[in-house]
Amino acid sequence: MYISHIQISNFRSFGENINIDFNEGINVIIGHNNAGKSNLLKALGLVFDCNSHKKLETDDFNKYIGIEKLREKPPKIEISITIKESENEDKYSDDLATIGECLTKIDSPYEAKLTYEFFLPEKEIENYKRIMLMLSGKDVNFYWKAIEDNFIRKYIYKIYCGDPEYKTEVDSEVLRKFDFQFLDAIRDVERDLCTGKNALLKEILDFFIDYDIKNDSQKDKNEKINEINSKKKQFSSDAGGLIKQLQGRMKSGKDEMLKYANKTGASFDKSILDFDGNVLDTQLYSALQLIVKYESDIKIPVCNNGLGYNNLIFISLLLAKMQKDASGEYLGSNSKVFPILAIEEPEAHLHPAMQYKFLKFLRENNHENARQIFITTHSPNITAAVELDEIIVLSSNNHKLDIGYPGKVFNISNQDDRKSKSYIRRFLDVTKSDMLFAKGIILVEGIAEQLLIPVFAKCLKINLEDCHISVINVGGRYFQHYLKLFNTKREGAIDKKVACITDLDPERKCKTEKNAKFKKCYPFELNVDTDKYDYKACSNNFITEFEDKIKNGHISDNIKYFTQIIGEGKTLEYEIILSNPNCKDLITNSISNAEKLEKLSEYFNEDKDLSCMLDELSNSGEDRRIKDSIINSSWDDDKKKRKHLIAAKYLNSVGKGENAMELSDILENNLxxxxxxxKPPEYIKKAIEWIIK
Structure with a gap:
């Protein structure tokens, strides 16, 4: 069996009827701060954690219940959990017997339900309505204060089994069969590690002592018991010798020490104080201390370790305890049937490599000690290390919670979707998995856009980090793979705004050349010589396909693309100078032809005519091409031609990555x-303003 679904109503950050599906093995729950990740684990604990405090407070209610609803009836928290039959159910013979009374569907795969409710008893409701109707005003806090003052102490909780409509309370024995172990983000593990005096370590030692005998499949139960009892007896005999030695060393000192008892009258009726004792093996657990032993034979107490390592050690001990608690041979009918491990932010105190190793361990050992694992995380390292199918994304916007399942958006029967899923799985590294945590995403083609767009935003007095917007470099025009994750026309998609920033890259193809291919051209070359060339004002297939999907209703309106003006645009670098043709400060150290560009910029500022600027071009093949094309261009606007002349010369003088870094520094200093x-390019300005809107 496994926990397949949870429905939460009115609990903390969860509003009415929030539904979340789970995987049978590992569930990695991610999302931005206050999306509800910790509250989800708490909701699971309210049902399964026998040690948790199940009576809640007023602040545990979702506070966005309207006044009219509060007047109508008292608020109620409800957490309903669906348990389904596993694919490998045959391995676990006790599963069905454990939740038999909770079944809501008998046919295979069976389903069962457990429902936690926190509510005001029926007899109090009339008084509740009366007091609520006496209140007036539009401040909802007055109504919650009335609930706090008059009713919260009268609230009760129940856990029902099966269909919650029947209000059948679950047998506590059923809940005790679930072992819910929760490690919260703020945890003090040192107190649980240092010595065998600790209850956790003592329990584990008691289970694993004589483990070679207990785990010997060649011996029957009675043989194991007899052999362990023999070892206990031998230990007591050996320990008896130590007790006698101790008594001998105490003989003279004992008489001196206990004489005061006789003088004060503590010894009476011919009684005499003395020392005696025996030592059981279990009593010596407290003498054991966890240590770290190095190759050099140096030993240090484990409590001297760093917090990260101690967290890993503690989790390993916890898994050992879960193994002990699930042992039917050791605990009999008191053993647990379904161990659940819930970890909040395992990345706390762990560096990235350790995060990856820890997660790999959990994935490889799933079903061994913990039947189902729930992890909440902010770590892109952990997210990048898991399968898409294991990720659940929580995102909250204006108190509306959206749940995304990245693995579900791909239809595995569709070849194109299989390709996209494979691509995303391969390229969802630490930098790209950051987009799953962001509130909005800007997808770009290359490193230049990734470096410059955050600075462009600052020039517009917008901080993308403050707005939780991530700029993701997809390394080319591979937007279509990523967009499937966010296209809400697809089941399981993550509902957040995505802006795609892309180039037009106009092209032309020579008609007279055999087997000619389209090659890049300048905007001012378009349609100059239609007898010789075929032209494309936009060679970007992504734009064409995107427009078709919009027309056919196949893409949601939370996704948009932004590009240059058709017939005038080319690339980012080209557009930067088109927007700032008179700015010599944009000529960086790595740019070739720097002096020539400065001269052209100076001529533009002085409003010199086009011919004067064209005279500054060299006799190189590319410069002659620019010169001839500008002269023969169909454009009438002389200023427009001059701007494009500088842009073309600038584009041919930059190396994308190095120039972008230098330009980023220049703009940061200028701020x-x-x-x-x-002036940031207009199409990028529009993208930034749309994504934060």
Missing amino acids: KNKKFDF
Whole structure:
């Protein structure tokens, strides 16, 4: 069996009827802060954790219940959990017997339900309505204060089995068969590690002592018992010798020490104080201390370890305890049937490599000690290390919770979807998995856009980090794979805004050349010589396909693309100068032809005519091409031609990555010192303003 589904109503950050599906093995729950990850684990604990405090407080209610609803009836928290039959059910013979009384569907795969309710008893409801009707005003806090003052102490909780409509309370024995172990993010593990005095360590030692005998499949139960009892007897005999030695060493000192008892009258009726004793093996657990032993034979107490290592050690001990608690041979009918491990932020105190190793361990040992694992995390390292099918994304916007399942958006019967899923699985590294945590995403083609767009936003007085917007470099025009994750027309998609920033990259193809292919061209070359060339103002297939999907209703409106003006745009670098043709400060150290570009920029500022600027071009093949094309362009606007001339020359002089880094530094410094005016390209400005809106 496994926990397949949870429905939560009115608990903390969860509103009415929030439904979340789970996987049979590992569930990695991610999302931005306050999305509800910790509250989800708490909701599971309210049903399964026998040690948790199940009576709640007023602040445990979702506070966005309207006044009218509060007047109508008292708020109620409800957490309903569905348990389903596993694919490998035959391995676990006790599963069906454990939740038999909770079944809601008998046919295979069976289903069962457990429902936690926190509610005001029926006899109090009339008084509740009367007091609520006496209140007036539009401040909902007054109504919650009335609940706090008059009714919260009268609230009760129940856990029902089967269909919650029948209100059949679950037998406590059923709940005791579930072993819910929860490690919260703020945990003090040192107190649980140092010595055998600790209850956790003592329990584990008691289970694993003589483990070679207990785990010997060649011996029957009676043989094991007899052999262990023989070892206990031998230990007591050996320990008896130590007790005698101790008594001998105490003989003279004992008489001196206990004489005061006789003088004070503590010894009476011919009684005499003395020392005696025996030592059981279990009593010596407290003498054991966990240590770290190095190759050099240096030993240090485990409590001297760093917090990260101690967290890993503690989790390993906890898994050992879960193994002990699930042992029917050791605990008999008191053994647990379904161990559940819930870990909040395992990345706490762990560096990235350790995070990855820890997660790998959990994945490889799933079903051994913990039948189902729930992990909440903010770590892109952990997210990048798991399968898409294991990830659940919680995102909250204006108190509305959306749940995404990245693995479900791909239809495995569709070849294109299989390709996309494989691509995402391969390329969802630490930097790209960050997009699953963001509130909004800007997808870009390359490193230049990734470096510059955050700075462009600052020039617009917008901080993308403050807005929780991630800029993700997809390394080319591979948007279609990523967009499937966020296209809400698909089941399981993650509902967040995605802006795709892409280039037009106009092209032309020579008609007279055999087997000619389309090659890049400048915007001012378009349609100049239609007898010789075929032209494309936009060679970007993504844009064409995106437009078709919009027309056919196959893509949701939370996704948009932004590009340059058709017939005028080319690339980011080209557009930067089109928007700032008079800015010599954008000419970085790595740019070739720097002097020539500065001269062209100076001529533009002085409003010199086009011919004067064209004279500054060299006789190289590319410069002659620019010159001839500008002269023969169909454009009438002389200023427009001059701007495109500088943009073309700039584009041919930059190396994308190095120039982008230098330009980013220049713009960052300019934000502080304000030496020149800079205008981000219009299409990028629109993308940034849309994504934060």
